[in-house]
Amino acid sequence: EADIYQTPRYLVIGTGKKITLECSQTMGHDKMYWYQQDPGMELHLIHYSYGVNSTEKGDLSSESTVSRIRTEHFPLTLESARPSHTSQYLCATRDRVGTEAFFGQGTRLTVV
Amino acid sequence: KNEVEQSPQNLTAQEGEFITINCSYSVGISALHWLQQHPGGGIVSLFMLSSGKKKHGRLIATINIQEKHSSLHITASHPRDSAVYICAVGDGHNTDKLIFGTGTRLQVFP
Numbered sequence: 001e002a003d004i005y006q007t008p009r010y011l012v013i014g015t016g017k018k019i020t021l022e023c024s025q026t027m028g029h030d031k032m033y034w035y036q037q038d039p040g041m042e043l044h045l046i047h048y049s050y051g052v053n054s055t056e057k058g059d060l061s062s063e064s065t066v067s068r069i070r071t072e073h074f075p076l077t078l079e080s081a082r083p084s085h086t087s088q089y090l091c092a093t094r095d096r097v098g099t100e101a102f103f104g105q106g107t108r109l110t111v112v
Numbered sequence: 113k114n115e116v117e118q119s120p121q122n123l124t125a126q127e128g129e130f131i132t133i134n135c136s137y138s139v140g141i142s143a144l145h146w147l148q149q150h151p152g153g154g155i156v157s158l159f160m161l162s163s164g165k166k167k168h169g170r171l172i173a174t175i176n177i178q179e180k181h182s183s184l185h186i187t188a189s190h191p192r193d194s195a196v197y198i199c200a201v202g203d204g205h206n207t208d209k210l211i212f213g214t215g216t217r218l219q220v221f222p
Binding site: 033040041042043044045048058059088090092097098099100101102103104105106108 | 114116142143145147152153154155156157160198200202207208209210212213214215
């Protein structure tokens with residue numbers, strides 16, 4: 001059973017607010033990822049980390065930022081939310097390159 | 113053209129039917145992943161394979177590396193199989209990033 005958790009599951013927030021989406025895992029995996037998924041569309045990588053103090057931008061440009069201070073946590077922050085940020089955000093981990101990916105339940109964000 | 117193409121996009125079946133979902137890719141890969149996404153949004157990994165065939169319960173996944181094609185089969189389908197099935201490939205580079213298809217939405221009716 002995968003142990004990766006995202007909070008909150010659903011969030012409705014006003015334009016201009018700062019928000020942080022949490023992702024935690026108890027598997028000790030070094031590799032963590034954030035994906036953005038619009039309804040009916042494929043997942044796009046927006047950030048990834050290969051370990052503590054390592055973060056990289058993904059293939060899809062995003063105004064969000066991430067941090068990796070501890071192995072277990074990989075939070076994603078939007079400094080000033082906009083309606084264009086409305087989407088589902090999925091966090092994932094992998095033990096190492098070439099292995100199975102484990103996904104969280106996702107955070108469905110709506111910015112009004 | 114997407115690097116990972118799935119067909120069909122939508123699939124409706126009667127309970128008990130045999131279902132096949134196809135995935136074609138155009139890049140070199142390290143492995144191919146089949147994922148399941150339920151309406152709540154969470155994603156579960158079903159299979160990861162780089163050759164041959166894998167079976168888990170009523171699910172079977174096959175891959176043909178030469179033809180760059182994979183299929184996911186569901187035998188004796190059930191309404192609880194209703195979900196979006198996503199094909200993803202590891203890009204085979206150092207970072208092995210996953211490239212995703214747009215998914216196949218399956219509805220199984222009783």
